Amino acid sequence: TVTDDFIRGLPKAELHLHIEGSLEPELMFELSKRNGIDIPYASVEEVKAAYDFSRLQDFLDIYYAGANVLQTRADFHDMAMAYFRRAAADGVIHAELMFDPQTHTDRGIAFEEVIEGLLSARKQAEEELGMSSLLILCFLRHLSEEAAFETLKMAEPWIEHITAVGLDSSEVGHPPIKFAQVFAAAKEKGLKITAHAGEEGPPEYVWQALDQLHVDRIDHGNRALEDEKLTERLGEEQMTLTVCPLSNLKLCVIDDIKDHPIDRMLEAGLKATLNSDDPAYFGGYVGDNYRAVVDARGLSRDDVIALARNSFTGSFLPADKAAALV
Ligand code: HPA
Ligand code: ZN
Known part of the structure; x- marks a missing residue:
């Protein structure tokens, strides 16, 4: 049997986490007061009741609106520290945080405020929690490739603090190829590359x-x-997949957690990992995601250990550092 203590006690990395998606309703209210930004909800309960989604776009509309309360570097710092503390309690010893600069710069918040807040939280998490982390700058795919290039340029002074670029937001209608040139430019700069793909898109x-x-x-x-050919290719390359079961459920990628494909992925030889995506919106942190698929799909201890191992070998840490954490 796989107990909660076993899941929690197993050291793990989290590879798919949008830091803006870790903003809990309680902190959203606090920041709304601190910054004098109105939010269209009267209570924490009302916020939570609004988190009822039929598809990715339903969620994105609410997620971008929630981010409006984030104004200063202290806000980004506090949000990230809350995530680091909560993740540490789940046995996360390394986290790779995605952030969406355009969500903030497009409403007049300086890139500097966003990244300096995240960087100071990273430092505090390392010192206080012994937790390592790195940053993944995501481009919003519903915006243009030109806008993505501008964002990459804005990040230039902090490029040494950014490990990778990613691609998120509304998938269908915004295929990866729309961003081929900006990803090539990012690779040129030595950045790693990830992209949301096959969540709702084909x-x-x-x-x-x-x-x-x-x-x-x-x-x-x-x-x-x-x-089938694609599944084979992903297996052959041992491409890491950052899978997010509770997100899949909340966004109706699956109808029931009992239908989750995580065990089929492992059986097909795919290198899958478990992650929380937007934990404040999807009803759980990484430990809850492990728990959910262990219960729904009857994963064994060995499956759970394999998933945790994949989280380190699939991380963007240098191979020697990742190997030391496995
Ligand atoms: N998919 C696409 N964009 C996102 C997500 C997601 O799951 N979470 C935050 N932005
Ligand atoms: Zn995501």
């Missing part, structure tokens, strides 16, 4: 992420299973 988008963006990782990747 297998074709996963092929594009591989062949056009030259990704080091795929975020989600669920729909790759619809394509």
Whole structure:
């Protein structure tokens, strides 16, 4: 049997976490007061009641609205520290944080405020929790490639603090190939590459992420299973998939947690990991995601150990550091 203590006690990395998606309703209210920014909810309960989604876009609309309360570097710092503390309690010893600069710069918040807040939290997490972390700058795919280039340029003074670039937001209608040039430019700068693909979008988008963006990782990747050749390719390359079960459930990528494909992924020889995606919105942190699929799909201790091991070997840490944590 796989107990909660076993899950919690197993050292793990989290590879798919949007820091803006870790903003809990309680902190959202606190920041709304601190900054004098109105939010369209009267109580924490009302906020939570609004978190009822039928698809990715339903969530994104609310997620971008929630981010409005984030104004200063202290806000970004406090949000990230809350995440680090909560993740540490789940046995996370290394976290790779995605952030969406355009969500903030497009409403007049300086890139500097965003990143300096995140960097000071990273430092505090290392000192106080012994937790390592790194940053993944994500481009919003519903915006243009030109806007992504501008964001990459804005990040230039902090580039040594950024490990990778990613691609998120509304997937369908915004294929990876739309961003081929900006990802090539990022790779030129020595950045690692990841992209959300095959969450709502078709297998074709996963092929594009591989062949056009030259990704080091795929975020989600669920729909790759619809394509046998693609599944084979992902297995052969041992491409890391950052899978997010509770997100899949809340966004109706699956109808029931009992239908989650995580064990089929492992059986197919895919290098899957478990992650929380947007824990404040999807009803759980990484430990809850392990618990949910262990219960729904009857994963064994060995499966759980394999998933945790994949989280280190699939991380963007240098190979020697990752190996030391396994
Ligand atoms: N998919 C796409 N964009 C996102 C997500 C997601 O799961 N979370 C935050 N932005
Ligand atoms: Zn995501």
